[in-house]
C-alpha cells in the first residue's frame with residue numbers, strides 16, 4: 001500500500017470524524033491562528049460567509065465576542081490561555097440571545113509538546129432551558145402550595161421514611177433543611193389522635209384513601225387545623241406500600257366557620273345564646289327531664305319599664321343595663337341552666353334538673369331580687385326590675401314553642417300585678433308555689449328570731465295522779481294566721497329540711513325551761529321532747545343533743561326523746577345504733593304513737609328504749625271497742641315483759657283512765673288531766689295540782 005495513500009486515507013478519516021462530532025470544533029496554533037474548524041463550529045457561532053472568506057482571524061473573533069453576554073471575560077480567558085499553552089480550561093458561555101454553550105479548551109500536543117489548542121463548544125441551551133423550566137415549575141408549585149397552605153408528602157409504609165414539601169415544614173412550624181420530617185402522628189392533637197389514626201388504619205387495610213379535618217399541635221404549642229388527605233398505593237401484591245398525600249392548613253376557614261356559628265347562635269350584645277340556640281338547648285333539657293323523670297322550667301323574663309330607661313338615659317345606657325342583667329342572670333343560676341336573650345329586653349332562663357315547683361319558685365324569686373339590686377352604669381347608680389313568667393315541663397306544655405309561649409303569658413300576669421315579681425302559668429300552681437314560698441320564708445324568719453313557743457302537757461302517774469313528766473310541744477305564733485299547731489308546719493319543715501334547726505330549737509327551749517323549773521323547785525321529773533326522723537338521720541345528731549343538754553346544764557336522765565314508731569322503723573339499723581348511743585349518753589327514749597306504725601315485734605326487741613306510748617286512737621275507742629282494748633292490753637303486756645314504761649296518750653275520760661290503770665298502764669296524758677299549757681300555765685297547774693294532792 002502506498003504510504004501516501006494510507007496517509008490520505010487517515011487524514012480524510014480524521015476530517016470526516018471532525019465533521020461528524022456533535023460539538024463545534026476550532027483548532028488553533030500556539031499563536032492563536034486558526035488552523036482548522038468544522039462545519040458545526042461555523043453553524044453554532046453563525047459565522048457569516050464573508051468572514052470565512054476573508055480568512056481574517058480578528059474578524060472571526062470579533063464576531064464571536066459580539067454574541068456573548070460577557071465578551072471581556074471571554075477575551076481575557078483566551079489571552080490567559082495563550083499565555084499558558086499547557087492549561088486545560090472549561091467554561092460556560094452565555095449568549096445575549098439566551099443560548100448557552102459549554103466551552104472546553106484543551107492543548108493539542110505532538111511528542112508531548114503543545115503545538116496548539118482545540119476549542120470545542122457544545123450547545124446546552126435545551127438542557128439549561130429544561131432545568132430552568134423545571135426549577136420554575138418547582139418554584140411555582142412551592143409558591144402555589146404556600147398560597148393555598150397546601151403541602152404534599154410521601155411516606156414509605158414499610159420503612160416509615162417520609163418526604164415533605166416546603167409548605168409542610170412551614171405548616172408544622174419547622175425549618176426545611178434543619179428539622180427532620182417525622183410521621184404526622186407526632187403532631188396530632190390529643191383529642192383528635194384516635195380518630196385520625198383509626199381513619200388511616202381503615203384506609204390502609206383497604207389500600208384506599210382518606211380525608212380528614214383535624215387539629216395539630218406544633219412544637220411551640222400552637223394549634224392549627226389541617227385537612228389531611230392520603231392515598232395508599234399498592235405494591236405488585238396489592239398491599240399498601242406507599243402513602244401519598246396532601247395536607248392543607250384550614251385554620252382560617254375553621255375560625256371563620258366558628259365565628260359564623262357564634263354569630264348565628266349568640267347575641268352580640270350580651271354574648272348569651274340567642275333564640276335559635278335557646279330552642280336547641282330547651283329541646284335537650286326536655287329530653288333530659290324525660291330520661292330522669294325530672295321537671296324542667298322555662299322562665300320568661302322581661303324588664304319593667306325598660307323603654308323608659310332607654311328613652312330617657314340613651315341607648316348606650318340601655319345596652320349596658322341589658323349586659324349587666326345578662327351577667328346577673330348567668331351568675332345566679334347553675335352552669336347547667338341556660339340563659340338566653342330572646343330579643344329586646346327579654347331573656348329566657350331554662351332550668352334543668354329541678355325537683356319540684358317550690359324549687360322553681362325559689363329560683364324565680366332569687367332572680368327577681370337579684371335583678372332589683374342597684375346597677376352602676378357609667379359611674380351612676382340606677383335601678384331596674386323584672387317580671388318573670390314561669391312554665392313547667394311537662395305540665396304547661398310538651399314542646400319548646402308552647403312552653404315559651406305560656407311562660408310569656410305568665411310574664412304578662414306578673415306585669416299586671418305591678419312587675420318586680422314572678423307568676424306561674426297555671427293559677428293554682430302559682431297559688432300553691434307562692435303559699436309554700438311564703439311559708440318557708442316565714443319559717444326561716446321565725447327560726448332566726450326565735451319566734452316559736454313551747455307548750456307543755458303534764459304526764460301523770462296512774463297510781464296517784466302525781467305529775468311525773470311534761471311533754472314539750474311546739475307552737476308557731478304566725479303573724480297573720482295565729483297560733484299554728486305542729487300539723488300545720490312540721491310536715492313542711494320536714495320536706496324542706498328546716499325541721500333539723502327547728503327541732504334543735506325546740507330541744508334547747510325545753511331544756512332551758514326544765515332548768516328554770518329545776519332552779520325554781522317546781523320541775524317535773526322528766527321532760528319529753530319530740531324528735532323527727534330527719535333529725536335522727538343527721539350524722540352528728542347525738543353530739544347535737546348532748547351539746548344542748550350541757551348548754552342548759554340539764555341532767556341527761558331528766559330528758560326523754562320521743563321518736564315515732566314510723567321513724568324508728570324507717571331505718572332499723574340506724575335506729576338501733578342511734579338509740580344505743582343515746583342510751584350510752586344517759587338519755588332516755590320512748591316510742592311515740594305506738595301501734596299506728598308497722599313495728600315488727602322482732603325489731604322492737606332490738607331497740608334499747610325506755611318507754612312505749614300507746615297512741616290516742618286506741619285510747620279513744622277503748623271502752624266501746626273490745627279490739628282496741630285488746631291492743632292496749634297487748635301493748636302493756638309486751639312493755640311489761642320488756643320492762644318498759646307505758647304511757648297512754650289522749651286520755652279524755654275517767655272511764656278510759658280507769659280501764660288503762662286496771663290494764664297496768666303506768667302513766668297518762670290527756671285532756672282529762674290537762675291540755676298542753678304555756679309555761680306559766682304549767683307552773684300554776686303544778687302548784688294547784690300539788691295542793692290538791694295535799695288536800696285530797
Ligand code: C2E
Pocket residue numbers: 457472473474485486487490503506529530531532562592593616649650651652669670671672675676
Ligand atoms: P304527739 O307527740 O303524739 O303529741 C301529742 C299530741 O296530742 C299533741 O298535739 C297534743 O296536743 C295532743 N293531745 C294531748 N292530749 C290530747 C287529748 O286528750 N285529746 C286529743 N284529741 N289530743 C290530745 P300537738 O301538740 O298538735 O302535736 C302533734 C304532733 O306534733 C305531736 O304528736 C308530735 O308528733 C309533733 N310535735 C309536736 N312538737 C314537736 C316538736 O317539737 N318536734 C317534733 N319533731 N315534733 C313535734
Ligand code: MG
Pocket residue numbers: 471530562592
Ligand atoms: Mg309526742
Ligand code: MG
Pocket residue numbers: 592593613615616649
Ligand atoms: Mg303521740
